[in-house]
Amino acid sequence: MSVRLRKWKDKNEKLQEAWTVDVKLQHPDGRVERIRKASPVNTRRGAEQYERELRQSLLAGTFGKAHEPEEGIPTVAEFMPRFLTYSENNNKASTLAAKQQLLDTHLIPAFGHFRLDQVGADAVEKFKATKRKEGLAPKTINNALTVLRTIFSVAVEQNVLTHPPRVKMLKAAKPDFDFLSFEEAERLVDAADAEWRAMLVVALHTGLRRGELIALQWDAVALTTGRLMVKRNVWRGHFGTPKGGRSREVPLNAIALHALKQQRQLRSPFVFCDAEGAYLKNDACRNAILRASKRAGLRPIGWHVLRHTFASHLVMRGVSLKAVQELLGHASMEMTMRYAHLSPDVKKDAVKVLEAQQPRGTLGAHGADSAKQPNVFN
Numbered sequence: 001m002s003v004r005l006r007k008w009k010d011k012n013e014k015l016q017e018a019w020t021v022d023v024k025l026q027h028p029d030g031r032v033e034r035i036r037k038a039s040p041v042n043t044r045r046g047a048e049q050y051e052r053e054l055r056q057s058l059l060a061g062t063f064g065k066a067h068e069p070e071e072g073i074p075t076v077a078e079f080m081p082r083f084l085t086y087s088e089n090n091n092k093a094s095t096l097a098a099k100q101q102l103l104d105t106h107l108i109p110a111f112g113h114f115r116l117d118q119v120g121a122d123a124v125e126k127f128k129a130t131k132r133k134e135g136l137a138p139k140t141i142n143n144a145l146t147v148l149r150t151i152f153s154v155a156v157e158q159n160v161l162t163h164p165p166r167v168k169m170l171k172a173a174k175p176d177f178d179f180l181s182f183e184e185a186e187r188l189v190d191a192a193d194a195e196w197r198a199m200l201v202v203a204l205h206t207g208l209r210r211g212e213l214i215a216l217q218w219d220a221v222a223l224t225t226g227r228l229m230v231k232r233n234v235w236r237g238h239f240g241t242p243k244g245g246r247s248r249e250v251p252l253n254a255i256a257l258h259a260l261k262q263q264r265q266l267r268s269p270f271v272f273c274d275a276e277g278a279y280l281k282n283d284a285c286r287n288a289i290l291r292a293s294k295r296a297g298l299r300p301i302g303w304h305v306l307r308h309t310f311a312s313h314l315v316m317r318g319v320s321l322k323a324v325q326e327l328l329g330h331a332s333m334e335m336t337m338r339y340a341h342l343s344p345d346v347k348k349d350a351v352k353v354l355e356a357q358q359p360r361g362t363l364g365a366h367g368a369d370s371a372k373q374p375n376v377f378n
Helices: 044-060 076-090 093-111 121-133 138-157 182-191 194-206 210-215 254-263 282-295 303-316 321-328 333-342 346-355 368-372
Strands: 003-009 015-026 032-038 227-230 233-235 238-240 248-251
Touching: 003 044, 015 044, 032 044, 076 093, 076 138, 093 121, 093 138, 093 238, 121 138, 182 194, 182 282, 182 303, 194 210, 194 254, 194 282, 194 303, 210 233, 210 282, 210 303, 248 321, 282 303, 303 321, 303 333, 321 333
Parallel strands: none
Antiparallel strands: 003 015, 015 032, 227 248, 233 238
């Protein structure tokens, strides 16, 4: 086996592990060359990649010979124009802006002077320690580390690096989320300005994000069949596809359908618009929900709370998490699982699987054998 995990104990009796590569190559003249080396990336996948590169260099006769690209390996700061070009081509405007903010505020000041191949684990750990002392939340630090990891991946993809440096994330608790109770949701709608009421109702009964609500147009709404296609999103004036790049269909219940029928107008292609028919701006939306929450005697909330409310109410009413995932447009179930604890039946259904017919001779809830056993709870 050419790739294996080697384990040993150091002088302090602490267990150490390292992925190693053991390669044999027989040259045309019959000479056998054997190379045993530790992988620079200490994972199975990293070792397998290192083995392929090692074999290739042996076959090409370049193993052990110093080689640097003509222009040298750039620093993190020097590589940024190429990375941002890649991001512009592959990310949404909101994602690009978030990356730029993390780069300018955190990553470039900390790593900009390092060559890409010189960012080691010690530098990453110092970065994490510094940011924690500055009071940054673990999730924010991990967001920055994710961008750093992506920088290295792009550098490998563009043949600037052969191996991506390892970036280890912080352990971060899942963030809490806020949602309205059924009674609070009714109070919010009743307290809202008349021209904003329909938008609040649709948000509470479809789970659309604020940008999806603002970008919603009548060509995506089928009032006769009660369906809504989420196919547009807007962020700071940039129109594009919804988060994840995929459209999704959301059925309209009677409440949402009634609100949309009441909202129907011909002055604009946008379902929710201002007096001139233009799409709504973020500040206007933010102020409208703050006014409504204040009048309703609620805490200050944003539009994303309504999305959480939609999902939470569905789960509390027994809707499956899979259906909630599809309605919200989550790419993975992991995002939807944050609502799992709200389901009244999740734990109950889990233990019910033990009520299935037991094989004869085993202990059952009503079997004769169970009556003969001592009560261990006394």
